Every structure is written in structure tokens, then in C-alpha cells.
Amino acid sequence: MKHNFGAGPGILPHEVLKQAAEGVVDFNGIGLSILEISHRSPEFEAVLAEAVKLVKELLNVPEGYSVLFLQGGASTQFALVPFNLLPQDGKAAYLETGVWANKALKEAKNFGNVEIIASSKADNFTYIPKDYTIPADASYFHITTNNTIYGTQLHEYPKSPVPMVADMSSDIFSHPINVADFGLIYAGAQKNMGPAGTTLVIVKNEILGKTGRTIPAMFDYPTQVEGGSMYNTPPVFAIYVSMLTLRWLKAKGGVEAIEKENKAKADALYVEIDRNPLFKAVCAKDDRSYMNVTFVCTNPEHEKAFLELCDEKDIVGVKGHRSVGGFRASIYNALPITSVHVLIDAMQEFAEKNK
Amino acid sequence: MKHNFGAGPGILPHEVLKQAAEGVVDFNGIGLSILEISHRSPEFEAVLAEAVKLVKELLNVPEGYSVLFLQGGASTQFALVPFNLLPQDGKAAYLETGVWANKALKEAKNFGNVEIIASSKADNFTYIPKDYTIPADASYFHITTNNTIYGTQLHEYPKSPVPMVADMSSDIFSHPINVADFGLIYAGAQKNMGPAGTTLVIVKNEILGKTGRTIPAMFDYPTQVEGGSMYNTPPVFAIYVSMLTLRWLKAKGGVEAIEKENKAKADALYVEIDRNPLFKAVCAKDDRSYMNVTFVCTNPEHEKAFLELCDEKDIVGVKGHRSVGGFRASIYNALPITSVHVLIDAMQEFAEKNK
Numbered sequence: 001m002k003h004n005f006g007a008g009p010g011i012l013p014h015e016v017l018k019q020a021a022e023g024v025v026d027f028n029g030i031g032l033s034i035l036e037i038s039h040r041s042p043e044f045e046a047v048l049a050e051a052v053k054l055v056k057e058l059l060n061v062p063e064g065y066s067v068l069f070l071q072g073g074a075s076t077q078f079a080l081v082p083f084n085l086l087p088q089d090g091k092a093a094y095l096e097t098g099v100w101a102n103k104a105l106k107e108a109k110n111f112g113n114v115e116i117i118a119s120s121k122a123d124n125f126t127y128i129p130k131d132y133t134i135p136a137d138a139s140y141f142h143i144t145t146n147n148t149i150y151g152t153q154l155h156e157y158p159k160s161p162v163p164m165v166a167d168m169s170s171d172i173f174s175h176p177i178n179v180a181d182f183g184l185i186y187a188g189a190q191k192n193m194g195p196a197g198t199t200l201v202i203v204k205n206e207i208l209g210k211t212g213r214t215i216p217a218m219f220d221y222p223t224q225v226e227g228g229s230m231y232n233t234p235p236v237f238a239i240y241v242s243m244l245t246l247r248w249l250k251a252k253g254g255v256e257a258i259e260k261e262n263k264a265k266a267d268a269l270y271v272e273i274d275r276n277p278l279f280k281a282v283c284a285k286d287d288r289s290y291m292n293v294t295f296v297c298t299n300p301e302h303e304k305a306f307l308e309l310c311d312e313k314d315i316v317g318v319k320g321h322r323s324v325g326g327f328r329a330s331i332y333n334a335l336p337i338t339s340v341h342v343l344i345d346a347m348q349e350f351a352e353k354n355k
Numbered sequence: 356m357k358h359n360f361g362a363g364p365g366i367l368p369h370e371v372l373k374q375a376a377e378g379v380v381d382f383n384g385i386g387l388s389i390l391e392i393s394h395r396s397p398e399f400e401a402v403l404a405e406a407v408k409l410v411k412e413l414l415n416v417p418e419g420y421s422v423l424f425l426q427g428g429a430s431t432q433f434a435l436v437p438f439n440l441l442p443q444d445g446k447a448a449y450l451e452t453g454v455w456a457n458k459a460l461k462e463a464k465n466f467g468n469v470e471i472i473a474s475s476k477a478d479n480f481t482y483i484p485k486d487y488t489i490p491a492d493a494s495y496f497h498i499t500t501n502n503t504i505y506g507t508q509l510h511e512y513p514k515s516p517v518p519m520v521a522d523m524s525s526d527i528f529s530h531p532i533n534v535a536d537f538g539l540i541y542a543g544a545q546k547n548m549g550p551a552g553t554t555l556v557i558v559k560n561e562i563l564g565k566t567g568r569t570i571p572a573m574f575d576y577p578t579q580v581e582g583g584s585m586y587n588t589p590p591v592f593a594i595y596v597s598m599l600t601l602r603w604l605k606a607k608g609g610v611e612a613i614e615k616e617n618k619a620k621a622d623a624l625y626v627e628i629d630r631n632p633l634f635k636a637v638c639a640k641d642d643r644s645y646m647n648v649t650f651v652c653t654n655p656e657h658e659k660a661f662l663e664l665c666d667e668k669d670i671v672g673v674k675g676h677r678s679v680g681g682f683r684a685s686i687y688n689a690l691p692i693t694s695v696h697v698l699i700d701a702m703q704e705f706a707e708k709n710k
Contacts, residue, residue, distance in 0.1 A: 001386065004391055006393050012390055035367055036359055038672065071427045072573055074587070083571075190588055196591045216465055236550065237550055237551070316387070
């Protein structure tokens with residue numbers, strides 16, 4: 001068995017993969033594959049309805065919000081958010097905490113004015129800025145709740161006087177959130193929710209339809225809401241596997257239970273990084289991510305050898321992003337704590353060898 | 356075994372489904388699922404490269420064209436085509452042959468002027484208009500090569516003085532085409548190429564980048580070309596299954612071989628429809644589709660009973676689209692001729708019973 005610390009598309013629960021594989025051959029015993037049935041069939045409509053219901057249950061989504069399963073990844077939402085929420089003469093406020101936040105705000109500039117209200121770019125995004133004022137005249141305020149590349153995470157969300165929009169691609173379903181604090185939440189599935197190919201959007205209906213802009217049907221949230229994510233053929237299999245993963249999460253006790261596991265995994269790993277003289281963390285302690293743990297070797301010349309040791313131990317996906325270097329251990333919901341212990345053991349073995 | 360005549364997402368080859376299921380559990384023996392590996396891994400890069408290569412081989416794609424695997428279905432392309440090809444003061448020419456052609460031209464109206472150069476709407480799209488002139492000052496000319504709902508198909512493509520854009524969602528890879536006649540071809544995967552969740556685009560590079568419009572990154576063909584379909588995380592599994600399906604098609608002898616099978620299937624079914632007094636075809640004979648065979652009962656009161664008989668015989672997906680009624684037998688590449696014979700037998704049995 002491999003210990004999959006990949007940053008995404010990331011690890012999925014074993015039992016989900018097994019069920020998904022069965023569905024590819026024969027879905028629920030109907031004699032057809034999930035890949036070759038109509039999205040308008042009662043069988044798939046039940047899958048989509050259950051997926052939406054599980055999102056609402058797991059995150060306690062209040063009345064007045066719609067839950068959508070779309071395509072195109074978070075990168076498509078970078079454009080759809082301002083397309084739908086930012087009038088041409090309006091202004092959007094962005095918190096710049098990493099490459100993805102930066103890409104999001106760049107897309108918004110095509111649609112209106114953008115104000116970067118705080119940024120940690122000058123420090124290579126090693127912390128989350130905290131002293132800023134969200135302008136009350138902004139159309140919305142955008143945050144990226146977890147920064148996959150740098151390994152930082154917002155552990156508290158600001159109170160926003162305007163609708164808050166959050167890219168939660170890499171930490172959704174990893175801990176409880178209060179959806180009512182947000183105008184819109186989006187997340188590519190391929191970290192904690194399912195395989196690549198679908199994107200979750202949770203949107204407060206009353207913030208939509210106010211820009212006066214004509215929006216192509218596929219990019220128009222109200223059209224997607226009206227169509228129940230089926231304005232056109234949805235990504236059937238990606239939604240099916242997401243539903244299975246959400247079902248798995250519910251059976252585990254939901255986001256409250258998984259948060260405890262995630263903290264236990266992250267804490268164990270950060271303790272080792274701080275303790276082990278061969279390694280060090282790179283981000284501000286208060287802003288460390290519970291999803292993507294970044295660290296480097298105190299002596300950069302050791303890095304190649306440690307990657308080789310990981311390879312020997314079937315530890316995969318720990319090479320850091322090219323813009324940061326070092327290591328990144330992504331410890332998403334589905335990663336068992338036993339894998340974290342294998343990594344910690346490897347770090348200790350490596351320290352022994354290099355005393 | 357079911358006989359799957361569904362219009363889409365449609366039938367896929369059995370061996371492809373088996374391989375896909377194996378990949379969901381353990382992809383190529385690497386100890387990880389295809390659903391949980393990085394899209395930047397050498398394993399997935401090889402899948403994408405092979406998928407692109409197979410498209411080029413099977414369709415004889417000439418130099419100067421790019422092959423993309425995107426997300427969002429053909430409905431997204433309805434907007435991306437004019438976004439990328441139609442200047443604000445320009446004009447696009449559309450042939451209106453069905454609901455999908457109509458949706459495509461409606462989206463184009465958001466971006467510039469649209470001229471419907473011919474339409475069969477007044478006759479409920481039962482034929483393909485043929486006498487028309489394509490304006491030489493249009494930015495492009497758009498056709499829908501097969502009309503899934505009505506069961507009509509263009510069996511010859513017009514010569515166009517301007518770049519020809521084709522929605523081939525429901526007949527791509529069903530017969531040889533001359534890609535050089537087209538500026539852009541697009542197709543949702545879920546009929547002849549793979550599962551829902553990816554969209555094939557084949558585009559002549561030299562027609563791009565001429566509108567002067569600023570286009571969000573995800574909607575900009577040049578950005579997708581430059582990123583090799585990996586500007587962001589692509590729909591890994593849908594591309595993988597598409598690659599497997601294209602490999603299957605190549606092993607069968609490619610589009611020339613499958614065209615013969617498709618004609619044999621369609622001819623057998625149309626002969627029965629024309630012969631059997633209880634059924635009749637609805638479309639102009641010359642424009643009958645080799646992919647979606649539409650027909651009705653001569654006595655509409657028989658339709659319910661025939662659907663029940665189909666159900667008994669494990670024939671699924673033959674109910675006609677609500678806007679046409681009657682029956683629609685979709686006979687995509689993966690449908691074996693034995694299934695067509697089962698349907699024909701059912702029609703003959705039904706005629707015997709109702710003499």
C-alpha cells in the first residue's frame with residue numbers, strides 16, 4: 001500500500017474507490033455502468049439529489065442557499081464569481097495569500113475594479129495577513145481559505161460587511177464552517193470531496209442577478225440554480241464519487257469528527273518537524289495548514305536523500321511545489337493517521353542516519 | 356445484458372468499462388487509483404498524450420491544429436466559440452437544424468451579430484436545409500453535424516468560404532471526416548468518445564486570437580492550447596476513459612471500419628421501420644441519422660405497449676425525446692449489431708401481436 005500525500009487530485013477512501021469501481025461495471029445492479037446511463041435517469045437523479053443533501057447536512061447549509069455541482073475547476077470560478085457578482089463599475093476586495101488567490105483576483109480585473117486589501121506576497125506567502133479593513137462599498141470580499149502550495153490556512157474567518165466569497169478547494173469538509181457567514185463558497189472536488197472533474201458551489205441566492213450583465217448560460221449561476229446543476233449534461237461519474245465520499249464522511253461522524261482526526265494528524269507531524277533537527281517548517285506558526293504541511297531540510301543538500309528514503313517507504317507525493325521547494329505532506333480527510341506515522345518514522349530514521 | 360440505446364451519456368464498450376474499473380482500484384499496477392494521482396504525474400501525462408495522439412491518428416488531424424480536452428460540455432463551447440472567434444462588430448453564420456444548433460446561435464448573440472442562413476425549424480427540424488449561401492464576410496459558419504433529438508444528420512458538409520465550426524457531439528468518430536475543411540470541431544465526450552465530463556476541441560491555430568477581446572483564462576482557447584489542456588486540473592478520469600475508448604476504436608480498425616458497422620446497424624433498422632406497418636420514420640429519407648434513429652407508431656396508441664415490450668426484452672433508452680415523441684434508438688459506435696437485431700425482432704413480434 002502506498003502512503004499518498006499528493007496535493008491533488010488527492011487520496012480518496014479505499015471503500016469509496018471500491019464502490020466506484022463496481023459502479024463502473026454495473027451500477028447498483030441495473031446491468032449498466034454509471035458511465036453509460038442518462039443523467040436524466042431516476043438512478044442518476046437520485047445520486048445528484050443525495051450529493052446535494054449530504055453537502056447541506058454536513059455543512060449545515062441554511063435556507064436560501066443553493067448547492068451546485070459544476071465543471072471547470074476552481075479556475076473557472078475565478079472568472080464566474082466576478083462575472084456574476086462584480087458590476088463593471090463596481091469594486092471587489094481580495095485577500096492575496098498565495099498563487100491561487102492571485103489568479104482569482106487577476107480574473108476579476110477583467111470584469112471590474114479590484115482592491116487587494118492585504119497581501120503576504122512580499123514574504124513568499126508564508127503567513128496570512130490579519131490587519132486589514134474590508135471596504136463596505138465592495139461588491140464582495142474574496143478569500144482563499146487554505147493555500148495548498150505554501151501550507152497556510154485561515155483558522156479564523158474575518159467578519160465581512162459585504163458578501164464573503166471563499167475558495168475552499170483544499171480544506172472544504174475538513175472542519176465545521178458557518179455557511180451563513182459566506183455569500184459564496186466554491187471548491188474543486190479533487191482534495192477532500194472526490195475526483196477531478198466537478199466543482200462544488202454553495203451560493204446565497206439573494207446575492208445573484210445584480211450586475212445587469214448578460215452572462216452566457218453556462219456561466220450564469222441563476223441558470224445553473226434553475227437547472228439544478230443539469231442545465232446540460234453534468235459530470236456524472238465525478239458527482240457519483242463525490243457523493244460516495246460525502247457518504248463516507250457522514251458515516252465517520254461528519255466534519256466535527258474529521259476535524260479531530262485532521263488535527264491529530266497535523267499536530268503529530270508539526271511536532272516532529274519542530275523537534276527533528278534535520279527539518280524545519282516554513283510558515284508562520286499560527287497560520288500553519290491542517291491540510292498541507294510544508295517543511296524543508298535545515299541542510300538543503302539532504303532533500304534528495306530524504307525523497308529517496310520516502311520512495312523506499314512507499315511514501316508518495318511529498319515533494320514540495322516548485323515555487324517553495326522542500327516537502328509538502330498533504331494530509332487530506334482520507335489519509336489515515338497510520339500514513340502520517342510512517343512519514344514521521346521515516347523522518348526519525350533519516351535523522352538517525354544523518355546524526 | 357441490457358441493450359443500451361440511450362441517447363447519452365451513451366453505451367461504452369464492455370472491455371473499456373472493465374479496464375476503467377480496474378484503473379479506479381489500481382491504475383496500471385502503481386498501487387494508486389487513477390482518481391487519486393496528480394494530473395502532473397508521468398502516469399497521467401502519458402494518458403493525455405496518448406489520447407491526443409489517438410485523436411490525431413483516428414481523424415488524420417493535419418499540422419496546424421491543436422487537440423484539447425476541456426470541461427463543460429458542448430454547451431460551454433456554444434459560448435466559447437463566439438467568445439474566441441466573433442468580434443463585437445462581426446457576424447457569425449449559423450445553420451439551424453435543431454435544438455442544439457438553436458442554443459448555440461443564441462449564445463453567439465451575446466457576443467456579436469448572428470445570421471441564421473437556413474433553418475428547418477418550421478418543419479420541426481425533420482430535414483437538413485441545403486440551399487443556402489454562406490456569407491463570405493462572416494467570421495465563421497457553424498453547423499451541428501448530427502441532431503440527436505430529431506434523428507437527422509449532415510451526410511455531406513458544405514464548402515465554406517469562412518472557417519467552418521462544427522458541433523460533432525453525437526457523431527464524431529463514427530465516420531471519416533476531413534479535418535482540414537474545418538476551423539474548429541467540438542464534441543462532448545458522452546456519445547462516441549467516453550463518459551460525460553470532458554469535451555474534445557480540435558482547432559486550427561491560425562483562426563485564434565483575432566477578436567481583440569479580453570477572454571478569461573479558462574475560456575481562452577490559446578491559453579488552453581499553451582497549457583496542453585492542463586492550464587488547471589483536467590478531468591482526469593473522463594480523459595482516461597476517452598483514451599481507452601479511442602484505443603478500442605483504433606483496434607477495431609478506426610473510423611473507416613466503424614462507419615461500415617454503423618451503416619449496417621442503421622440500414623437494418625431503417626429497413627425494418629419502412630417495412631413494418633406499425634412503425635414509420637419521421638425525418639426526410641436523405642437526412643436520416645446513422646446515430647439516432649427516430650420513429651413513431653403509425654397508431655400512436657400503440658406506443659406505450661411497445662415500450663413495455665422493449666422493457667421485457669431488456670431494450671433500454673428507446674423512448675423518444677419529449678419534443679418529438681415516439682422512439683429514438685441511438686446506435687453509437689459501442690452498440691453491437693446484435694442489440695439492433697434484438698430491437699428489430701421486438702418490432703416484428705409487436706407487429707405479429709397487433710395484426
